[in-house]
Amino acid sequence: MTELLTAAQMRAIEQAAIASGEVTGLELMERAGRGVVEAIFEEWPELAPSWGPAPKPPEFSGQDEEGHRAVVLCGPGNNGGDGFVVARLLKEAGWAVEVFLYGDAEKLPPDAKVNYERWGEMGEVLPLTPQASLELAHRHIVIDAMFGTGLARPLSGLGPFLRDICDCVDAGGSLQLQERWPFSPPVVAIDIPSGICADSGRPIFDEAAAERIRRGSSPVCAAANLTVSFHARKLGHALALGGFWCGKVVCADIGISSQASRTLPRSELVKMANESGSRFKRNGHKYSHGHAVILSGSVGKGGAARLAARAALRVGAGAVTLGCPPAAVIENAAQLNAIMLRAVKGVDGFNAALEDDRINALCLGPGMGVSDESRGLIEAGLKSGRAMVLDADALTLIGRDALLFGMLHEKCVLTPHGGEFARLFPDLAETLAAPATTGPAYSKVDATREAAKRAGCTVLFKGPDTVIADPSGRCSINASVYERSAPWLATAGSGDVLAGFITGLLARGFAPMRAAETGAWLHTECALSFGPGLIAEDLPEELPKVFRALGI
Numbered sequence: 001m002t003e004l005l006t007a008a009q010m011r012a013i014e015q016a017a018i019a020s021g022e023v024t025g026l027e028l029m030e031r032a033g034r035g036v037v038e039a040i041f042e043e044w045p046e047l048a049p050s051w052g053p054a055p056k057p058p059e060f061s062g063q064d065e066e067g068h069r070a071v072v073l074c075g076p077g078n079n080g081g082d083g084f085v086v087a088r089l090l091k092e093a094g095w096a097v098e099v100f101l102y103g104d105a106e107k108l109p110p111d112a113k114v115n116y117e118r119w120g121e122m123g124e125v126l127p128l129t130p131q132a133s134l135e136l137a138h139r140h141i142v143i144d145a146m147f148g149t150g151l152a153r154p155l156s157g158l159g160p161f162l163r164d165i166c167d168c169v170d171a172g173g174s175l176q177l178q179e180r181w182p183f184s185p186p187v188v189a190i191d192i193p194s195g196i197c198a199d200s201g202r203p204i205f206d207e208a209a210a211e212r213i214r215r216g217s218s219p220v221c222a223a224a225n226l227t228v229s230f231h232a233r234k235l236g237h238a239l240a241l242g243g244f245w246c247g248k249v250v251c252a253d254i255g256i257s258s259q260a261s262r263t264l265p266r267s268e269l270v271k272m273a274n275e276s277g278s279r280f281k282r283n284g285h286k287y288s289h290g291h292a293v294i295l296s297g298s299v300g301k302g303g304a305a306r307l308a309a310r311a312a313l314r315v316g317a318g319a320v321t322l323g324c325p326p327a328a329v330i331e332n333a334a335q336l337n338a339i340m341l342r343a344v345k346g347v348d349g350f351n352a353a354l355e356d357d358r359i360n361a362l363c364l365g366p367g368m369g370v371s372d373e374s375r376g377l378i379e380a381g382l383k384s385g386r387a388m389v390l391d392a393d394a395l396t397l398i399g400r401d402a403l404l405f406g407m408l409h410e411k412c413v414l415t416p417h418g419g420e421f422a423r424l425f426p427d428l429a430e431t432l433a434a435p436a437t438t439g440p441a442y443s444k445v446d447a448t449r450e451a452a453k454r455a456g457c458t459v460l461f462k463g464p465d466t467v468i469a470d471p472s473g474r475c476s477i478n479a480s481v482y483e484r485s486a487p488w489l490a491t492a493g494s495g496d497v498l499a500g501f502i503t504g505l506l507a508r509g510f511a512p513m514r515a516a517e518t519g520a521w522l523h524t525e526c527a528l529s530f531g532p533g534l535i536a537e538d539l540p541e542e543l544p545k546v547f548r549a550l551g552i
């Protein structure tokens, strides 16, 4: 896990560092620009000075034919200031650099102004207006320094440039200097591609821009092959389509001592294992590792619950019982071995089962159906006060029933996907779906936090950017993006396995928020470990390998 920051948190960290006298704003800007240049040379070593002069562009007839060529697009704030530093450093490294400015140089903030003037001693600044001629094709690198964390409203007047930038990114951003001149140079975004909100990962655009999108014309934001951010990643790099727009994100150290705390799940898991020898079965008998009960649906509908049960057992619950209607016993008995089976006849049967106080975690919802009886079972489960995961059909029922919703308690974990979230929290889903017209925009983190507070329990809002929040406001993101991208996880039954992992961890004694975070993380780890071709059944079977790699 890595701590992600909002734009406001980053500003506060920066301001605190400056106020302490540790560093000046100008020094931070210099380090930021240097970090970008270093990241470029790291990503494309063939552009680093030690590689010597660049090959001649065959179709280029301007000056500085021998050198590497960059175009830097600067904006009216400190992101633009970083751009001027990059321009100067590349020029000092022998590059030919063209600099464009969007906005009025006189209105630049102080540090950006200083760097604008420093660049002014080395080269000219052309206005970035619709008349500007960019000719990106004849560059080695395009630097997007138009807007960063200060984006407040939709971009305007940049449409054609955004289109050119996105075309370059779409072309792959690879430098094939030995073969041919890169007609579509890589695009490097400073901090975040311009037009993307750093808090939400959503493009900021208004109705006029939305209309342009509908007509298939200019995009509303830039994209990048490489995004260089500073100190720590921002929420917008992980949420929504942030991963899509940013390409790859690297984080440059700008030497602020109050480092964002970084907690690796590996060390967290190992720490927890050490803290409680019994958690990962270092000692104790099976019931000291918890007993999870998962209710299944009627005949022919037991697959989802069986997947969840298998996952709960693999993740370490000491005992797992699948409770099913009497008519479904034969079907389930034919499929289960290590998982115990119990006929549960309606609500009374469930209440009788719950008299066993070794049962400490429940999972209700997968394949359960939305009948009145299912509603009664959920009510009984909630009344029992046990730690419980509510997924799938249980979420649909709770969304329809204010009484059930009101019974949710702090030991519950809700695991909705987008549609289920909208059924449970229609107003929050609507706010999240509305176009983001101002920055910082309402984000999935905002929505999940509000949902957890309202429900009074942990909410895990699924997606490639899974957000988990508890009622206290604590929040984390399990983003399957960049190096943790696992698109093959979108497969039938994968959500049931996640519900099972969380249930098993609850049975093991993990607190609800920690169970949800750990379950989501392990879910992605199993998918990454298995790779493409994965089906839901593979996820629990991959866990032993993942645990072994963690040293558990």
Ligand SMILES: NC(=O)C1=CN([C@@H]2O[C@H](COP(=O)(O)OP(=O)(O)OC[C@H]3O[C@@H](n4cnc5c(N)ncnc54)[C@H](O)[C@@H]3O)[C@@H](O)[C@H]2O)[C@@H](O)CC1
Binding pocket: 010, 011, 013, 014, 028, 029, 032, 075, 076, 077, 078, 079, 080, 081, 082, 109, 146, 147, 148, 149, 150, 151, 152, 153, 154, 155, 156, 190, 191, 192, 230, 254
């Ligand atoms: N916070 C930090 O610790 C550091 C920040 N740095 C850089 O500073 C950036 C943030 O700087 P700023 O806060 O100046 O923000 P930006 O550079 O993102 O730009 C904000 C400026 O543009 C205006 N603006 C916002 N949206 C607009 C739009 N759609 N059209 C026209 N004007 C618009 C704002 O009113 C403001 O003047 C970061 O992204 C990063 O690149 C770095 O220099 C290093 C340190």
Ligand SMILES: [K+]
Binding pocket: 079, 144, 145, 146, 147, 148, 189, 190, 191, 192, 193, 194
């Ligand atoms: K930018």
